[in-house]
Each structure stands twice: as C-alpha cells, then as structure tokens.
Amino acid sequence: MITEKIQKEIIDNFNMLDDDIEMSLNYLMELGEGLEPMDEDLRVDDNIIKGCQSKVWLTHTFVDDKLHFLGDSNTAITKGLLSLLISVFNNRTPEEILDSKLFFINETGLCRFIGTQRSNGLEAMENKFKLIALNALKNG
Amino acid sequence: MMSNFPISEVRRDFPILDTKINNNNLVYFDNAATTQKPQSVIDSLSNYYSSYNSNIHRGVHHLAEKATEEFESTRETAKSFINASSTNEIIFTRGATEGINLVASSYCKNFLNKGDEIIISEMEHHSNIVPWQMVAKENDLVIKTIKVTGIGELDIENFKSLLNEKTKFVSVVYISNTLGTINPVKELVKISKDAGAKVMVDGAQATSHKNVDVRDLNCDFFVFSAHKMYGPTGVGILYGKEEILDKMPPYMGGGEMIKDVSFEDTTYNALPYKFEAGTPNIGDVIGFKKAIEYLNTLGRENIYRYETEIRDHTWNELKKIDRIKLVGTSDSKIGIFSFYVEGFHYYDLGLFLDAKGIAIRTGHHCTQPLMDKMNLDGTARVSLAMYNTYEEIDYFIDELKKIISK
Ligand SMILES: Cc1ncc(COP(=O)(O)O)c(C=O)c1O
Numbered sequence: 001m002i003t004e005k006i007q008k009e010i011i012d013n014f015n016m017l018d019d020d021i022e023m024s025l026n027y028l029m030e031l032g033e034g035l036e037p038m039d040e041d042l043r044v045d046d047n048i049i050k051g052c053q054s055k056v057w058l059t060h061t062f063v064d065d066k067l068h069f070l071g072d073s074n075t076a077i078t079k080g081l082l083s084l085l086i087s088v089f090n091n092r093t094p095e096e097i098l099d100s101k102l103f104f105i106n107e108t109g110l111c112r113f114i115g116t117q118r119s120n121g122l123e124a125m126e127n128k129f130k131l132i133a134l135n136a137l138k139n140g
Numbered sequence: 141m142m143s144n145f146p147i148s149e150v151r152r153d154f155p156i157l158d159t160k161i162n163n164n165n166l167v168y169f170d171n172a173a174t175t176q177k178p179q180s181v182i183d184s185l186s187n188y189y190s191s192y193n194s195n196i197h198r199g200v201h202h203l204a205e206k207a208t209e210e211f212e213s214t215r216e217t218a219k220s221f222i223n224a225s226s227t228n229e230i231i232f233t234r235g236a237t238e239g240i241n242l243v244a245s246s247y248c249k250n251f252l253n254k255g256d257e258i259i260i261s262e263m264e265h266h267s268n269i270v271p272w273q274m275v276a277k278e279n280d281l282v283i284k285t286i287k288v289t290g291i292g293e294l295d296i297e298n299f300k301s302l303l304n305e306k307t308k309f310v311s312v313v314y315i316s317n318t319l320g321t322i323n324p325v326k327e328l329v330k331i332s333k334d335a336g337a338k339v340m341v342d343g344a345q346a347t348s349h350k351n352v353d354v355r356d357l358n359c360d361f362f363v364f365s366a367h368k369m370y371g372p373t374g375v376g377i378l379y380g381k382e383e384i385l386d387k388m389p390p391y392m393g394g395g396e397m398i399k400d401v402s403f404e405d406t407t408y409n410a411l412p413y414k415f416e417a418g419t420p421n422i423g424d425v426i427g428f429k430k431a432i433e434y435l436n437t438l439g440r441e442n443i444y445r446y447e448t449e450i451r452d453h454t455w456n457e458l459k460k461i462d463r464i465k466l467v468g469t470s471d472s473k474i475g476i477f478s479f480y481v482e483g484f485h486y487y488d489l490g491l492f493l494d495a496k497g498i499a500i501r502t503g504h505h506c507t508q509p510l511m512d513k514m515n516l517d518g519t520a521r522v523s524l525a526m527y528n529t530y531e532e533i534d535y536f537i538d539e540l541k542k543i544i545s546k
Contacts, residue, residue: 021162021494053487053503075485075487076484076485
C-alpha cells in the first residue's frame, strides 16, 4: 500500500539521523518549513485540531475522490510532525486513509523524542485525518 | 563578585545533578516547578521505610513510638523555620494547594457572608484563584483582583482602592512563580489588617529562597510546599494563627481529627490534629525535616546572597540578546525569568534546549489570567536554585543564542 511505502521512506530518513535528538529536531523543523503554505484566513478556530498543546490547523479539499490537505501550526516542531502526517495522507482516497495504520511514529522513535505529553497531540492529529476521511466517505 | 557559597559541596549533595540527558550534563532550570532533593532527604525516606515504618499516634509499640516522634519533630522544626508561636499552628497538608483550599473552605465558608469581598491578585497561581472562585460561587462572595503593573509588580494604590468594609479576606502570593517578583507582603498584610481583613500569604516560591518569619509578617495564614524547597512531594504546611484556627471547623472528617465518636455526635480533636484527618504522609513529612535542616545549615541569607549573584548574571546575559523579551522585570525579584523570543515559539525552544540537557518550563505556568493580562499565551521560564552555577548559565545562554538563530 502506498501509505506504507511513504512511511517506510520516512523511517529510512530518520534512521540516517542516528537517534541524534538535535538533528531530528532540525530535520522536523526543515520539513515543516517545506509544508505547502496555508492561507492566513484558513487559520481560524474552526480548523483547529483539539487536544494538541500547540495550535494546529488542518483543512482539506475533496476532488476526484482524493483528499488534499493543508495544515499549519504555530510551533515549528509540531508543524514538522504535521507535515509528515500530511505526506502520508495527502492525495489519497478516504478508503486508503481509513485503512492505513500509522507505524512510522513508533518506528522512527519520534514518540520518544516527542514525549508522552505530546504523543496525545499526535493521536489527535491522526484521528482528525481519519475523521475527515470518514466524513468524505459518508457525504461523497 | 563571587561569594564563598560552598557550591561544589552543595552540588555533591544532590545526586540527580550528575545525570546525563541526551549525552549532555543535566542543567536543571525548572526549580519553580519542583526542586531536586539532597541525599539526606532521600536517605531519610528509605531509612523510615526500612527501619521504623509504622502508623503514628495510635500505637504503643516501639515502631509507632519512633515514627510518631520523628513525625512530630518535623512539626517542631517547621515551627522554628517560619517562627510560628506554637506547633498548634503548623498543620500538615499535601501542599500549598491543599492549604489554600482548607482555608477557603473552612474559614471563608463559615465566617464570610453573602456579598463579602475577597481580594487576590492578577499574578496568582491557579491554586490561589480557583478555591476562591469555588467558595465565592457557593456562598455569593465577591472576588476582586489587584492589578499588576507593566514590569510585573502589584499596584499598591490599586490594592488600596479595592479595600472597603466588605473586604474580609486577602490572599496574595509572596513570590510569583511566573515573574519572580517578590511582593512587599509585610506592607500588604498591614494594609489589609488596617482595613479589617484576614490575610493569607502563598509562600510556595518563597521558603527556599528567603527567610520567612510569619510573626514579623503578621499574616493570619501562610502556606508552602515541601517539594519546592528540596523536600519530598506530597507534603506541605498550612500555618495559621492559633486563635483563628481554633475557631475554624475541620474540613475533612476521619481518623486522627476526632476525640470521641458516636453515631449521635463527635467531638473534634484539638489543634493541629483536627485538620489532619486520616493517616498522613508520614514518610515524606519525616523527610521534609531533613530539607529544612539542609536549608538551615546553609543559612537562607547565604543562599539568598548566592542566588542573587547568579540571578544578576543570568539577567545581564539575557538582556544582551535583543530578541529575548523578558516578562517581569521588577528589581525586587528572584532568579525566575519568563521570556519569549520574537519569531521562535517557546515550545520549540523548550524541545531544542532539552536536546542539550537543559530543562526549562514552557507554557502558562498555571497563571493563565496573568498571561491573558500580558497578552501572551505562554512563555519560556528559567527558574534557578541554589545548586545552579555560572557555568550552567553560560552554557544555557550559548545554546539559547544558537537555537534562536536557527
Ligand atoms: C506560587 C505558587 N502557589 C501555589 C503553588 C501550588 O503548589 P503545590 O502544587 O505544591 O500545591 C505553586 C506551584 O507551582 C506556586 O508556584
């Protein structure tokens, strides 16, 4: 499955960082900077993902049976994490999103770097993607 | 000017300071949240559990006798530590939070009437806000708040303007955990008393840094937590003037706090036990004594002098970095620095510093109303303790500069 392939690539990239926390943080920051920009007027409360410590916004469009995501965060590291999730889920069908299991977070050790207080936030982000996929499936 | 504070000896007494975090030496700058513990405190806990663990006050056997004696000797030591008049004025709690709740619930619920006013300040910790909101709601009391000035001091003129014949209670923080400001509590107590109000001082951030003399302050109540002064978590003290505590009803029921129980009626035990229902946190209370003794041996004047030196050093270095905006710049402050960096979120900063072994706190520090007032959603906070060094500060400043230039 394509989402698995992308996750494996993410894991390979993080493995090259040798568990170095600072390099991992720098890498996350870079990834965040590369995220497709989100317009200011989309960064509104309605698009906030609840349950994250920092502010995370997520919106989507649904075209040709594929979901396209735009996201942003007010903190650089969270934005990097979000960009990883977006890279896994972007331009997939709702079914693909719902069927995929996220394993890269554990296997990259990202949760170790990010800590327990924040992995709840990751879970909230993942749930939000799946919820959007579910709604897209229901409402067509 | 370096004082002759025995910093190397002090650091040797705190085993955790040798810890490596991500291959770096731990630099612990989160002391306002909780302090680390000296070996003597750690040993006393293990010694209690390995050689004389027993329930107190109710036994005739040897272990019960020994545990009771040690437990009560902490009360004696704490009494002298804050210069209370009697051990009847020293109530063991779980921490500052419980002390405040006890007074809000036992005193204010019973001695304040509908429409009476309670004054707190804009710089209070949530634990000195929420208990008042709870009693106020239940009993139709009014809460007023003393304004904080731009540099993070209490506005005394504003305070005076809030006082009137309905003001029955004032509860203010001695040292702000977010700003580091040392409030002029003696003056605040006097102003409150002149207006006929009872006063409580939240000393959670004060006792590890400054000498505290409750009789000199003349406050009616004073609360603090052991874990913020090198003692164990889960123990605190409520000091109250005996004549006031005497009149207050207990706020929890159970064992220890009673003299006679029948199903018709119960007579309460005397002070201080009437406020200590249930089996207390015996081991940690015993450990707390060692923390007080540790501070007494070093002397809080000496500690304060050294801490002021490292505070000044940190302050000078932070001021040199243009992008750092300090929040709380009163001259009357301890080594607590709240700041933000334009264009660099405090949360990212905390993660990058952690990668270098530096522990700071980020967020609202349980003072959300203060953050709102300052138009911030949070800050990065460095809070120093007596075991921190010039070297640690220089290392932090270097790393901070590198990180924010990313
Ligand atoms: C100023 C102040 N008051 C009260 C408290 C509450 O103390 P505890 O959580 O130990 O009850 C704290 C703890 O952060 C504090 O800093």
